[in-house]
Amino acid sequence: MTTVATARHPYIEALLQNYETPHGGVSWLNERRSAALERANSLAVPTTRDEDWRFTDISPLTKLHFQPAAEAPRLSLADLSHYFIGEAAGRLVFVDGLFAPDLSATDDLPAGVQVSNLAECLKNHGALIEPHLARHVPFGDNLFAALNTCYLRDGALVRIAKDLVRAAPVHLLFVSTRPEIATYPRCLVIAENGSECTVIEDYVGLTDGVYVNNSVTEISVAANARVRHVKLQREGGGSFHIANCGVSLAKDSAYASHTVTLGARMSRHDLNVVLQGEGAAARIDGLALISGRQLADTHTLLDHAKPNGKSVQIHKCIVGGAAHAVFNGKVLVREGAQLTDSAQESRNLLLSSRAHVDTKPQLEIFADDVKCSHGATVGQLDAEQVFYLKSRGLSETRARSLLTYAFGAEIIDRIPVPSLVARLERIVLDQTAAQA
């Protein structure tokens, strides 16, 4: 029996007003959904008085009471083709939160690579999913994860069988087409022992209207497996994008994350990586390129729970206009996680006098034989570098744009999908030229 708290926040009240408990289906999932519903009912809505939301005021978001879409407009392949990625072997497309089988492509997948929508998989492979779904992003004290979990109906599943390597990338495309809709995208990636894969999680907005995306991504990396995760956020200019991503790393596994944040009026990305097995390695790259009145907030946690872990993080923000970038990167080394080696960098470039940055790298260390460092810088383009390029015949604008581009290119160049690198470089160059 769940008791519903009486004093709910009007926002949560409104979001859950049409909530219907799903019937049938697997019982463990129903239990998890109802647990999430209970949490969503009892959790408080974060405000800037909460340390985790100190710099991001979500009060504009809490005024919106959008509901999930019942049906999606029909899009043709041609509508989306310029978002597709040539290298990808498989593609799942969700339109306004609903799975679009016509737009997806899963025929060319090699054996051992399973790419399909969760609802379909639950029918046949429930036992494989059960240990992972709603397990890697805890919703106990995370309102948005709880909301996503109670609205969990479908999602994307990528599962790579044991020892399968050299698989082509998988593209998960979430398209928002209409304003005034809330979607709750969900991704689950399961990399079994010794496997290797590249997953591109891609959010695209076809409208500049106001809509809300609240996504949860869970990635489970088994022993000796290797996952490369590209997250591309190019939502529409009026949208809100709240994302929670949880990654669990088993013994000697490796995870590389490349997050590029370009869109949304307000975005928040929480990435929690737990190095649960010995000798796990994580590399986290982030780039936020924002302008106008955009706000991009990135919170990351690198949780070293076992010895011999290694993590490298670099997060860059290029902030123009009156935009606001927030970075909070925590490295936690738990008791006993000896010989941890962790390096973290936060680099921020301010392009205008009204732009601002709040950065907070954080170290919490409870083991003595470790090597941990972090660095943070906030600055502007070096006048001497601009001068040098001008002395070579470039205009002021070109020089500034080129230097800004170079600042961001360090992150983009490491993305393991060449066509995406080329496309992103183009986008960054265009945006920086527009700002310079």
Added chain:
Amino acid sequence: MSTVLENLVNQPYKHGFVTEIESETAPKGLSEDTIRLISAKKNEPEWLLEFRLSAYRHWLTMPEPAWPNVKYPKIDFQDIIYYSAPKPKKLASMDEVDPELLRTFEKLGVPMNERAKLAGVAVDVIFDSVSVATTYKQKLAEVGIIFCSISEAVREHPELVRKYLGTVVPPGDNFYAALNTAVFTDGSFCFIPRGVKCPMELSTYFRINTESSGQFERTLIIAEEGASVSYLEGCTAPKFDTNQLHAAVVELVALDHADIKYSTVQNWYAGDEKGVGGIYNFVTKRGLCKGVNSKISWTQVETGSAITWKYPSCVLLGDNSIGEFYSVALTNHHQQADTGTKMVHIGRNTKSTIISKGISAGHSNNSYRGLVRIAPKAEGARNYSQCDSMLIGSQCGANTFPYIQVHNDTAKVEHEATTSKIGEDQLFYFQSRGIGAEEAVSMIINGFCKEVFRQLPMEFAVEATKLLGLKLEGSVG
């Protein structure tokens, strides 16, 4: 090796003794009546009483802060004695000082009559809330410097106190600052007039003596245009089992071209090896660089207290003003420290430097928490921060929480932090050169802290080096 190091650290507190002096003590508890009593005892003017009462009323509405990374049982503010003073007695010379009191200082290694002269230091001794002896006042008065207890300043220079008190740390600034404003009993006041360079280092010794008397010190230092002063504060306290609350407020004001250097060595009782007892040190220290080209520099060596919770800060309001923070915080056994600084850049071309060294041993927890804020109008602001932590043993924790808020695109802000330990190979190298483990550790720690110690006045630097060695005896391995 670890046993050698353990023996090194577990040295009992050398300054743990209680001096029996008759104290005039107010009953336990806090109310408007307590505040009126304190104010009446000190013959304070009406405005100061009102100032205290308004702070108290504000304090009643404030929640106790929960954000620091420290744990302690809830403080019962009604179980504290807010006023205790040695019996009032007029002193004509040092001979008339209570011999018991003088013996206390001797045990502490501060034979003030000797040391004051030898070191050329004017010591304004604060002994449980009331100043009982002031030296070198004459010499300072010749150049126009006012250096006295704050109660005396309230009586003798009310216009100065009224002009500056609470301008840097407003009465409702934070929970403990509000409490301090309501009940502060004494502290130091220092005024350096225009163009005067203080001819000697000013220093004060704080002691907490009467059991369960919280000490609420209030320090106010003002450097007028072109003035400069170096102020030293050293602390030791006797051993008690009940926790003692210490909530001081220090305010510094630097006008145009003025320069204030404030150094602290804090070695209050930290509790025993099991974490029983010890001082709660919840302090608000803030300097205001009010004028152009002014400079405020904080240097601290924090080795004592069960809990240290303080952020000596600089508000860089004047153009081209400079703020500095140099800190060594050492925690051992069950000590907890959440300390750091705030550099608030408001004026143009303001600069700040933060060098923080944290050393944790035993079961202790040491956090650096800092804020660098560049306001929208702070053109050309510059900050450099470096926070290094050293862990000794596997049961302790070291945390870094730097907040960087930049609202101006011409600012340059850099922050770096590292965490390391004393390597077996480093120790081995020393030992192979015939230097024992104990001495090797002490040398490595001193090297680690060198950048900060260099900022301390000479005699403090020597004391600090010794203190660190003493504190860490037995904990490295």
